[in-house]
Every structure is written in C-alpha cells, then in structure tokens.
Amino acid sequence: MKHIQFIEQNGHAAFAVVPIDIWNRVSKLVEDAEDIAAFDEAVQDADDFRIPAAVLDAELAGDHPVKAWRMYRRLTIDALAEAAGVSKPYVSQIENGKRKGGSDVFERLATALDVPVDALIDGDEAKS
Known part of the structure; x- marks a missing residue:
C-alpha cells in the first residue's frame, strides 16, 4: 500500500x-x-404520498389539480361528481377556475380521488 x-x-x-x-x-x-x-x-x-408525473405535467400545463387528478384516475366529471356527492356543473366550475369551492367540497373530492386535500388546492385557492 x-x-x-x-x-x-x-x-x-x-x-x-x-x-x-x-x-x-x-x-x-x-x-x-x-x-x-x-x-x-x-x-x-416521507409520508408515502407521491404526485405522479402525469398529474404534475397537467398542473404545469395549467390544469386545475382536481382536473389533473380526475384525468389521472380516468374518471369522467359525472363519475367524480357522483362519487363526491356534488353536482357535475360544480366540479366543472372548480376545474375551470370559475368557482372556488368550499373546504367540505374539497374534502369530498379528495376522498373520491383518494388524495390528500392539499393535493387539490391550487396556489390561488391557498392564498384566499
């Protein structure tokens, strides 16, 4: 050596x-x-929650997190609305940024999409 x-x-x-x-x-x-x-x-x-690349790509392209997760889970707006117990127009308005949605609605959407509520709140909603 x-x-x-x-x-x-x-x-x-x-x-x-x-x-x-x-x-x-x-x-x-x-x-x-x-x-x-x-x-x-x-x-x-780690908390064992991961955001798939497809969801992140969709959000970076401008999709609302609810839409990004819905598309990733391969759900129609009708299916998500029914699973969350909210109306189809309400889900559509949230996805298109025309409606903020309350915390109770986001909790039901999160449950239906099997994600934490924080994963569905976009930057604008988190500020208000």
Whole structure:
C-alpha cells in the first residue's frame, strides 16, 4: 500500500494525508455513500404520498389539480361528481377556475380521488 501520512493532535491521529490516486478512488465511494444516506433519510421521512408525473405535467400545463387528478384516475366529471356527492356543473366550475369551492367540497373530492386535500388546492385557492 502506498504511504499514508498521519497527523496527530493531542497524541491521537486526527488527519490522514493520502496520495491523490487513492483519494480519487475513495472520494467517489464517499460521495456515493453520502447520496445513499441522503436517499435513505428522505425515504424514512416521507409520508408515502407521491404526485405522479402525469398529474404534475397537467398542473404545469395549467390544469386545475382536481382536473389533473380526475384525468389521472380516468374518471369522467359525472363519475367524480357522483362519487363526491356534488353536482357535475360544480366540479366543472372548480376545474375551470370559475368557482372556488368550499373546504367540505374539497374534502369530498379528495376522498373520491383518494388524495390528500392539499393535493387539490391550487396556489390561488391557498392564498384566499
């Protein structure tokens, strides 16, 4: 093995100076280990709710979250309205931004779409 220099502080090894070729090999392993640890921590802290790319793409394209989730779940407006116990025009007006909708309606829509209520509130509604 190549020469490694140890630097002591208070009688104990505190630092190791290694040749650059060893450092170049080891640094990649350290970076990989840090990435794995960060991923494991994120998974541990996760609430297990994920927004599918199709929903995110639809919202970024301008669709209301209710519409994005409804389309992702492959529901018609009629089916969603019936499952949530609200009228079809009400759902349509929410999706088109013509009506805000109350918290009770969003709770029923969230239940029908099997998502948290927060996933259905767009930025404008969250401000009001």
